[in-house]
Amino acid sequence: MKKSSIIGIIVIAVAIAVIISTYSSSSTYGSFNDASKTTSSLQVVGHLVKDKELYYDAHKDANYFSFYMTDNKGQECKIVFTGTKPQDFERSEQIVLTGQMVGKEFHASKILMKCPSKYTQDKVEITETKAKTANI
Amino acid sequence: MDTAFKGEHLLPGQLGQFFVILAFGSALLSAISYFFATTNTNKLDKSWQRLGRIGFFVNSISTVSIAACLFYIIFNHLFEYHYAWAHSSRTLPVYYIISCFWEGQEGSFWLFAFWQAVLGNILIWKAKSWENPVMSVVGLAQTLIASMLLGVEVLGTRIGSSPFILLRQAIEGPIFSRPDYLTYIKDGNGLNPLLQNYWMVIHPPTLFLGFASMVVPFAYAIAGLWERKYKEWIQPALSYSLFGCMILGTGVIMGSFWAYESLNFGGFWAWDPVENASMLPWITLIGAVHVLVVYKNTGHSYFTATFLVLISFVLVLYASFLSRSGILGETSVHSFTDAGLKWHLVIDVLIFLGLAAALVIARWKELPITKKDEETYSREFWMFVGAIFLGLSCFHLVLVTSIPVWNWIFGTKLAPPTEPVKHYNVIQASFAVVITLLTGFTQFLKYKKTDTTRFFITTLVYLACSALIGGVVVYATGVYKLHFIFSLVTIGAIYTVMANAKVLADVFKGKIKLAGSAVAHIGFGLILIGAVIAAGTSSVVSQNNSGIGYGDEFAKTSNPKENIMLYKNQPIQMGGYTVTYVGDSLASPNHYFKVDYKKIDASGKITEEFMLKPNSQANNKMGLVSSPDTKHYLFHDLYTHVTMAPIKGDLDENADHTAEDDDKNYDPPVAHEVAVGDTIRFREGFMVLKSLNKESHVENIALKANDVAVGAAFEITSHGSAYKAEPIFMIKDGNAFDFAKKVDDAGLKLRFSKIIPEQNKVEIQVLQQPESKKPYIVMKAIDFPYINFFWSGTIIMVIGFLMSIFRRNKELARVEAPKPQAKPKLQKA
Secondary structure (H helix, E strand, O other): OOHHHHHHHHHHHHHHHHHHHHHHHOEEEEOHHHHHHOOOOEEEEEEEOOOOOOEEOOOOOOOOEEEEEEEOOOOEEEEEEOOOOOOOHHHOOEEEEEEEEEOOEEEEEEEEEEOOOOOOOHHHHHHHHHHHHHHO | OOOOOOOOOOHHHHHHHHHHHHHHHHHHHHHHHHHHHHHOOOOOOOHHHHHHHHHHHHHHHHHHHHHHHHHHHHHOOOOOEHHHHHHOOOOOOHHHHHHHHOOOHHHHHHHHHHHHHHHHHHHHHHOHHHHHHHHHHHHHHHHHHHHHOOOEEEOOEEEOOOOOOEHHHHOOOHHHHOOOHHHHOOOOOOOOHHHOOHHHHHHHHHHHHHHHHOHHHHHHHHHHHHOOOOOOOHHHHHHHHHHHHHHHHHHHHHHHHHHHHHOOOOOOOOOOHHHHHHHHHHHHHHHHHHHHHHHHHHOOOHHHHHHHHHHHHHHHHHHHHHHHOOOOOOOOOOOOOOOOOHHHHHHHHHHHHHHHHHHHHHHHHHOOOOOOOOOOOOHHHHHHHHHHHHHHHHHHHHHHHOHHHHHHHHOOOEEOOOOHHHHHHHHHHHHHHHHHHHHHHHHHOOOOOOOHHHHHHHHHHHHHHHHHHHHHHHHHHOHHHOOHHHHHHHHHHHHHHHHHHHHHHHHOOOOHHHHHHHHHHHHHHHHHHHHHHHHHHOEEOOOOOOOOOOOHHHHHHOOOOOOEEEEEOOOEEEOOEEEEEEEEEEEOOEEEEEEEEEEEOOOOOEEEEEEEOOEEEEEOOOEEEEEOEEEEOOOEEEEEEEEEOOOOHHHOOOOOOOHHHHHOOOOOOEEEEEOOOOEEEEOOEEEEEEEEEOOOOOOOOOOOOOOEEEEEEEEEEEOOEEEEEOOEEEEEOOEEEEEOEEEHHHOEEEEEEEEEHHHOEEEEEEEEOOHHHOOEEEEEEEEEEOHHHHHHHHHHHHHHHHHHHHHHHHHHHHHOOOOOOOOOOOOOO
């Protein structure tokens, strides 16, 4: 057999291995309902419940932060995160959590939040400007 | 809407927009003219070429003029322009105005266009017979970049996004119907505080020069196919590829250094999709450089070389698509939003991919693809294998980073790996093992053919030595506790370093040509060693197991707690250090927290003491933004950053509180009756009444004959620090007053409330701040061992690239010499 064919075979084999390993380690975005059915960790996309308490008290425990989030199916759940409250958390528009259900709480090991960026922040700015106008 | 708006400066914007359109038009003209100059059969007719050059020069001038207009707008705070309003503010220091340029998408497109223009001018000057075909491609690339900046409506769709768009055009709002709306827009949004860093002034230009320089080898590869000059394009393409690798590599690592020094994700590489995207073209171009050398020396691997060069630039465009189209949305922490360019970027990628594919297919039958097998014991064969593995490693990165793209195309709902860092680390490390071993033993092979017995002996001896040294390193640093693959990478990287050190040693015996590659390889090996050890064995120093429980369930499952709480002036033991938060210093807009680190030996002597000043910015728009501070040692770094602090910054109203209000910040007062020399104990120390000072006076209050003012001088000791305070008791016009004294650093307030003459005592009220009112910070400290290998490896690698570029340029000069030999002898590379 020619060497180039051997290399070709190796390349294809490695490529397939990479695809399989990527596919097997890629996860799916789930809901809290999915999370309660499995013990493995998964990612949940949702929104912060802004009218419920964000609890973080550095004096009691600098590594405990809890809040409420609704997933994309509308289910609400209490989230506990080991760490400090991420900066500007109140303003987050969308949150992606990685973690698992423990009892009735979802324990997150990672929080990724999307804040209104400088582009979409435009709207906010205008209402502020309007408030100023009213003052004058 | 024909409102006449007051106070707008429309000229710089109109001028800028004119140059944007001129840049687009002239680039298009240049590309078309160069195309006809290439296809023109009459080689003496230079008119098309002249037109192409004029077009490109006009484009270059326009590109610079765009920047001048934009600079003028930002510098003069013309907030009627969206770009200035969105990315700058009046308080921004002048030297960061340059960073505003690349905070927005439009500015970074401009940067790309600028570098491409610079490179195009160099090519016009240097490329000689290659100018026409090469510049056709560069002109096309320049046209597409310029089109991103157009911001012109064609048939109802906006093409491109112009930096000169007005605020009132960019944003909807009732305020903009007022002619005097500008009087309400006092200031801009300001530059993201994280970008207000000197690394952010130089990192983007370097990175974009790297990206832009990939167009040159691409253009040469296309020109080679187009003109059917399958051999000649290699030499110039090789120099430019080396340049591209060097600059892009430097740019990527600069970004990683910036992240390490001023971002708070606690590391130098996070496998974030945007980081990956910038690395994709680098990997393929590194592969391309190796295969180009192979092809130049043996005539083998023509297709692989062309493919890797072509795909590198396509990946640059793909990276641009990934990071700018907003498609990464849920997977990246970098917040890039779609500026309406998604399809435009897709088209850009497809045009260049299509162009490359079409030419390769059209020329397929005549491509110099060899049927003969390569010699197994030749350097070229294994360089080729190495390039293939680099390609595979890139393939994996593309596959995982593009998960959101697959979702978009196929409508699936895949999520990236739940533990992306682990996933990338393990798979990429596996590729790294293969590549380091290849980079090692290939050095012992000769070009074309090698004596096999000798080869096996040297290879194995070196491998055994590396395994031995690697074993010690792996054991000493604790890498062996990780996934076994990381131990293998360490050994492989050491092997790379050793084998190339041997080559470098031979350089001194006269084989000077190989010096560049040997140095670059050594640098690469060191980068890997540094990365594996620093990332793999970094440890959180600020482990914290205090804190009240939130139920056993939480304690059991929670990760190690990595944040530690420091009250001001209360030392805490942390990983061998005694750490104290001693104070703050304000350099607006940054709030620096002074954290004192002490190492104390068994006898209580201080062996080492230093101060770190991590800072935070309480930004109006973005909340608390923190930057770390790092103590650099030769063999490890101590990294500290504040994750939480009760500062409000600009938002804080420092209004004067009334006395009662202020007392709310303290626990209820405790009264003590004391005489001179007595001691009062309190929660965090003690104080001694030193004397009663009858000649005290309070500023601005004149005392009359019957009035009395007495001061009680205290010496206070709290947590090993001494303070002084003298509260005053006063009788004026028959009324008693007391003037309390605060000792903020000790969280104390003292009131001299009564004199008891019969017992010769005085009453002192001590108010202590409860813990919750005391200043504190929550911080995280991480130790990164051997990270200096990573940085120094980078510098060494860049030096290696530079040496190689000089060498290849010398060869290029020889090839282009007026009387070339029939077959230039460039066998040994």
